[in-house]
Amino acid sequence: MDVVVGGFTAEAFAFGFLTILTLGGAIGVVANRNLVRGAVWLMISLFGVAGFFVLLSAPFLAAVQILVYIGAIGILITFAVMLTRSMTNLEERFNRQWWLGAAASLFLFLFLLFAVIIPYWGEVADPPAVVGTTTDLGVALVSGDQFVLPFEVASLLLTAAMIGAIVIAREDE
Amino acid sequence: MTNNNSGGLGRLVAPVITIVVLLALFFLVARPLDSFFRSTVCINDLPGCLVDSGVNPDLARFVSIFIGVLVTATFPLLITILLIWVERKFAARIQDRIGPNRVGPLGLIQPLADVLKLLGKEDITPAGADKWIYNSSPVIMVMSVLLIWAVVPFSPYHVGVDLEIGALYFVAVASIGTLAVIMAGWASNNKYALLGAFRVVAQLISYEVPLAISLLVPVMLAGSMSMVGIVEAQAGMWFVFMSPVAAFLFFISSQAETGRAPFDLLEAESELVAGYNIEYSGMKFAMFFAGEFMHVFTNGVLMAVLFTGGYYGPFVLDAPLLGVFYLLAKASFWYLISLWMRNALPRVRIDQLMAFNWKFLVPLSIVNLLMISFLLKVVQEIGIAPDPENAQNFIANIPQTIVLLLGNAVLIAGVLNVIRNQGRQARLEDEVGGFTRPDTLPSMPESAPAGD
Numbered sequence: 001m002d003v004v005v006g007g008f009t010a011e012a013f014a015f016g017f018l019t020i021l022t023l024g025g026a027i028g029v030v031a032n033r034n035l036v037r038g039a040v041w042l043m044i045s046l047f048g049v050a051g052f053f054v055l056l057s058a059p060f061l062a063a064v065q066i067l068v069y070i071g072a073i074g075i076l077i078t079f080a081v082m083l084t085r086s087m088t089n090l091e092e093r094f095n096r097q098w099w100l101g102a103a104a105s106l107f108l109f110l111f112l113l114f115a116v117i118i119p120y121w122g123e124v125a126d127p128p129a130v131v132g133t134t135t136d137l138g139v140a141l142v143s144g145d146q147f148v149l150p151f152e153v154a155s156l157l158l159t160a161a162m163i164g165a166i167v168i169a170r171e172d173e
Numbered sequence: 174m175t176n177n178n179s180g181g182l183g184r185l186v187a188p189v190i191t192i193v194v195l196l197a198l199f200f201l202v203a204r205p206l207d208s209f210f211r212s213t214v215c216i217n218d219l220p221g222c223l224v225d226s227g228v229n230p231d232l233a234r235f236v237s238i239f240i241g242v243l244v245t246a247t248f249p250l251l252i253t254i255l256l257i258w259v260e261r262k263f264a265a266r267i268q269d270r271i272g273p274n275r276v277g278p279l280g281l282i283q284p285l286a287d288v289l290k291l292l293g294k295e296d297i298t299p300a301g302a303d304k305w306i307y308n309s310s311p312v313i314m315v316m317s318v319l320l321i322w323a324v325v326p327f328s329p330y331h332v333g334v335d336l337e338i339g340a341l342y343f344v345a346v347a348s349i350g351t352l353a354v355i356m357a358g359w360a361s362n363n364k365y366a367l368l369g370a371f372r373v374v375a376q377l378i379s380y381e382v383p384l385a386i387s388l389l390v391p392v393m394l395a396g397s398m399s400m401v402g403i404v405e406a407q408a409g410m411w412f413v414f415m416s417p418v419a420a421f422l423f424f425i426s427s428q429a430e431t432g433r434a435p436f437d438l439l440e441a442e443s444e445l446v447a448g449y450n451i452e453y454s455g456m457k458f459a460m461f462f463a464g465e466f467m468h469v470f471t472n473g474v475l476m477a478v479l480f481t482g483g484y485y486g487p488f489v490l491d492a493p494l495l496g497v498f499y500l501l502a503k504a505s506f507w508y509l510i511s512l513w514m515r516n517a518l519p520r521v522r523i524d525q526l527m528a529f530n531w532k533f534l535v536p537l538s539i540v541n542l543l544m545i546s547f548l549l550k551v552v553q554e555i556g557i558a559p560d561p562e563n564a565q566n567f568i569a570n571i572p573q574t575i576v577l578l579l580g581n582a583v584l585i586a587g588v589l590n591v592i593r594n595q596g597r598q599a600r601l602e603d604e605v606g607g608f609t610r611p612d613t614l615p616s617m618p619e620s621a622p623a624g625d
Contacts, residue, residue: 036359040306043352063341071348072378078355079374082367134337134398 014055022048033093035081043074060134245333249322253466257284260466260512267516294455299362302452307360311453311460314353318467320346324400325474328484328496332401339400340392343475344385347430350468351377354432357461358449369448372438376526380429380436383422383534390419390545391479404483409559410570413480415577418541418584420480422534427472428511429530431465435518438526470508477503541584548580 025045032038046069053062114120140146223233258273258281265272273280298304324339326332336342351373358370392398394415395406406412413420429436450461477483481503484496521529552558552573559569 034303037303037306040356059336059338060341063338063345067341067345067348070352071345071381075351075355075374075378078352078359079371082355082359082371 011055014051018048018051018055020048021045021051036078039074039078039081042077043070046070046074060137241333245322246319249319249467249471250463252470253463254284254288256466256470256508257287263509263512264516267513288459291456291459296457297452297454299452301362303360303362306356307452308457310353310357310360311457311464313356314350314464315460315467317346317348317350317353318464318471320349321471321475325478325500326401326404326483327500328493329490330493331497335399335401338398340388340398340403340479343400344381344388348381350430350464353464354449357453361449361452363452366449366451369451372523373432373449375523376432376436376438377430379527379530380426380534383530383538384426384430386535386538386542387419387422387426388479389542390416393542393546393549400478400483404478404485406564407482408485408565409563409567410574411480411482415574416480416541416545416581417578418537418581419545420476422538422541423479424472424476424507424510426530426534427475428514429526431468431472431511433465433469433511434515435521436526437520438523469511470504472511473504473506473508474500476507481507537584537588541581544580544584545577548577552576 022045025041025043025048028041029038029045032041046065050062050065050070053059053065141151142148223236224230228236261283262272262280273283276283276286298307321343323333324336324342326335354373354377355370358366358368358373361367391403391412394412395403397403397406403412432438450458453461477500482499483503484493484500486495486499489496489499549558557572557576559566559573563569
């Protein structure tokens with residue numbers, strides 16, 4: 001299975017390609033002044049993340065990533081940007097909250113640095129040898145002694161959000 | 174007149190005889206051909222053969238996968254050329270015309286001539302267009318359809334890749350098509366294109382809901398999301414007999430996903446000139462249309478795989494290549510129904526489109542899903558579900574099928590009753606009011622009653 005070319009496995013090649021896709025897309029999002037283009041870059045970046053899920057043997061999450069993030073959220077963002085015509089060509093590169101954004105991203109970077117790269121809070125555990133299948137995931141979501149409660153709470157939350165959206169959007173008659 | 178009377182039967186007999194002869198020929202050829210494919214090392218076992226010839230094993234593996242990908246991706250594109258001819262002939266017959274008949278026998282070479290014509294056209298990028306997005310969206314459109322073919326099982330031995338999550342993969346990949354349309358609409362820098370794209374988002378995202386929910390029914394019946402698993406679960410009984418309502422919902426919403434009549438609001442010629450692809454010319458325009466033609470046939474293939482037994486048919490286990498024929502024949506059946514719908518039904522209005530989806534298809538699909546899952550559990554509890562050993566047996570599947578079919582019949586009767594009562598209510602209101610009900614759009618204020 002392991003195809004080795006010039007000292008790299010095919011997996012390493014795929015990882016490198018997906019990294020370029022993800023990071024390149026992310027840089028595209030922040031560097032682009034055109035918001036629609038930014039949305040397209042965001043989708044490219046999210047596509048790269050879906051690729052990482054495939055590499056991690058989690059095809060279900062990969063498909064959900066594409067379906068939810070590209071198929072639904074990405075299109076929703078594009079749609080919202082298109083409806084606000086003045087937002088498509090921004091002149092300003094910074095707004096008043098730039099320092100807040102910088103602080104948040106710096107904090108996240110330091111957090112990940114301390115947690116993963118310098119294992120400050122203890123060693124990162126090795127991934128388990130047994131890879132869970134999609135069936136395992138499905139059973140875990142509905143079995144009584146695993147994640148059925150969070151699953152149901154999430155569905156209740158989404159229902160509440162949906163009803164709220166309908167109430168807000170409803171025209172007064 | 175005389176033509177019709179004298180040639181009516183003769184016209185019918187000739188195609189039937191041709192089909193029978195073709196079938197017989199195919200069956201005669203398929204068996205030896207198949208044993209040839211399996212016995213000849215170099216075709217069945219390409220990597221091994223290449224390694225024997227001194228090629229690096231990894232490279233051999235790569236080459237064989239690459240050829241597989243190339244064949245799987247080229248096949249639907251080649252079929253599309255023929256499909257364009259079928260579509261034009263079919264539409265012509267419905268409209269009492271002859272259709273393409275000049276280029277080649279029966280006009281068969283017409284699509285090739287069209288391709289050549291399109292290749293020769295000027296490739297225009299409008300001023301003010303976003304070049305990168307404008308040029309990449311036709312590619313994404315075709316890609317979103319082609320990717321579906323990767324998980325289609327053509328025969329017991331020929332499948333691109335048997336994904337564990339095949340059904341979900343189909344939904345995920347198909348949703349990318351929406352993205353291509355909206356990108357094309359925005360990047361064209363044209364208000365008609367943008368209006369078309371706005372409609373698309375509403376339509377395609379709405380119809381994805383009943384599509385995905387009705388897709389859950391075959392997944393539940395098969396107990397697997399893999400396309401191969403779904404087909405193998407239909408060895409004894411096709412799912413269309415267990416759940417005709419789900420098949421109906423899937424077919425209708427997949428027709429809406431292609432954006433064709435009666436759901437062709439995204440390109441409504443009389444309102445939007447051509448919709449999202451108005452600025453495209455030459456081969457880029459052709460790619461949008463190739464994507465659409467392919468999408469319609471792909472829906473036929475999916476109907477065949479999910480509901481009508483995929484490659485299963487008589488003698489398919491003896492000569493697996495017959496499976497390809499069965500699959501394409503079943504797909505063609507659904508394809509022709511979809512063409513029939515396209516040519517016979519008028520376009521719906523946008524509010525009718527939305528009401529039909531959210532007030533009819535979505536509730537029906539949810540009720541259907543709940544009912545099927547409940548009945549499946551009941552069938553298992555009272556012990557008339559087929560055992561895993563004889564699940565391939567036709568007889569063993571009959572009790573379960575009857576129970577599910579009865580459930581579907583009750584559901585259909587209930588729905589028809591609700592529709593009848595609504596129609597009666599509407600007619601009653603018309604009569605009482607003494608004027609015809611104004612067909613106002615939901616967002617518009619009610620028009621003043623006819624009092625003057």
